[in-house]
Amino acid sequence: MLLYFVFVLGIGFALKRYMKTSKDFFQAGRALPAWICGLAFISANLGAQEVIGMGASGAKYGLETAHFYGIGAIPAMIFVGIFMMPFYYGSKARSVPEFLRLRFDEKTRALNACSFAVMTVFSSGISMYAMARLIQTLHVFDGLFHAMGRPPEDIFTFSIVLSAIIVLGYIFLGGLTSAIYNEVLQFFLIIAGFLPLVLLGLRNVGGWTGLKATLPVAYMHQWKGVMHSSTNPMGIEIFGLAMGLGFVLGSGYWCTDFLVIQTAMASKDMDSARKVPLIAAVPKMLFPFLVILPGLLAIALPTPHTVETVTKNADGSIIHNIQVVSPQVEQGKGIVPAKINPVTGQPMFTASGQPLLDYDMATPNMLLHYFPTGILGLGLTALLASFMSGMAGNVTAFNTVFTYDLYQSYIHKGASDRHYLAVGRWATVGGILFSIGTAYAVVSFNNIMDTLQLVFSVVNAPLFATFLLGMFWKRATGHGAFTGLIAGTGVALLHHGLTLPFEDRPGIHGGWIAVLHHYPSEMAQNFWGAIFAFSANFLVTVVVSLCTKPRPESELVGLVHSLTPKPPHHHLEWWQRPETLGIAVLIGAIALNIFFA
């Protein structure tokens, strides 16, 4: 583990020499090869919500979780690579909000930059919180703290500060290049840590067929029962799934979130930039095996119970051997423990009386269950690496957006490049400090994944409508985009306030205005919220655009599809073109979906 930290910071130092201008710092000099950016593209997303959250969802909803890949990610990644990247990369915008300024106007950009900055800090705070809690529950540093004579409560703070310092260190030194390099490193480390876990787990339950035999049927099928919400574990029907996840949430995330787009924008030329999301889609297709299967396996394993074995020795003495299992494990399912109320120490129950399971512990418990000393260190490092890669992506996205879109545009215009470079470095520090604040504020959510989806459905879902209209409809105006965004976000909030999943009480999970409608699950609520937000934004943007004056077409060349010349491809053979790669990836994704239907 120590070795990994040394290498991470070492890369930061090695790259420091190259960070001379703000462009080097924020955009990696636009000089990285496509494969590095491609791996960083998914690794930026491979944070806490991926490794822990997907394991948790796998345990909660079964193989249906793979929809997040098959429907939620792959088509959107192909779309962004083929259709949207020419505008992002070609417009010379340095960030996604800056693209909005070029296409629409200043206020749309300010709105997006502010909401995005808040969101990145929020997600990196969640990452930090999750990591600290995990370190605490896994008792990794307990021995060290005992030796130092400090109370174990300090571990939470210690882990947050430690991770903050490491991430800060390598970003402060090497900027985006360093973050991207480390994300690739983390990508391989995560594979190295989780692949043996899946192999051992599968071997234990008797391979794929053995896993099928131990779990309910609906858990093992991606598409079964998807036509109606009551017949599948996630409680969502096909329309909500395809529209909500595939079209709105998935595209909203992969096509507009600067967190992932920034890695593609750092690549060395237009063809590489378009290939980045497509290269990323290939390992993305295979990731369900790595991150969802541990959750499934954790549920499939037998639940430990308190057992008493009585053995008689040869001399007649009787030995009682009692294996005591704590109530949280006993109430759990498989090796997923029940959630414990921190105040009373008793297991918590849902509104319907079922024990509330702590699904976030599914993947970490699998690590502890299967790995012996030695490789366990590798597994834990992989887990920590995943948290850091998520945090780092958020922090670099934050410092770029803050410096270019807020500081340079509104606070201090026209300063020297050296000045902005310094501001960027200090924005990194500020962003991390804010994240630490968030980490202490986030406590009351059941499932990290649902929390993040909620944030995205409020901020990201309406955004995709703005980009879609902006890139493919030349009549869309700045006033239209701005009012549309406000309306979309407002509708998302309103929807969340008026609806509630069946299993929850009114409050943070929804229904804080009045409960008008019950959804079967939090996922269903999020997907539908996204659909409403998207539609509201789309309609309002169109209506307001038609009422306001359009911009002259000459200003929109390179920003709108119908006014941009097709990128030339004569220098590439047909099999080198991004389109070919995109089709190949799509066929692969469909094949996987049919296989696991």
Next chain:
Amino acid sequence: MTLDLRIPMGLMFTLVGIILVAFGLATNGNAELYARSLGINANLWWGLVLLIFGMTMFLMGRRGQKKLADLPPPEPSATEVRRGH
């Protein structure tokens, strides 16, 4: 960009592999330790896998860098120009 990521990455995985293999060899036959990994010496085997992966990465990186050094300098100068504006 003169730092090829494959070199530090290869080095790291090679080192991790060596440590795991050494630990695996030292604890080989320790049934208690490997009970949880189904009696498989996970350290030894996975250490070998990582060792091979790390070496391959490292050698590929070295070869790539040599190729770059053999090439006449058009590539570095091209990136230099782009960095200018």
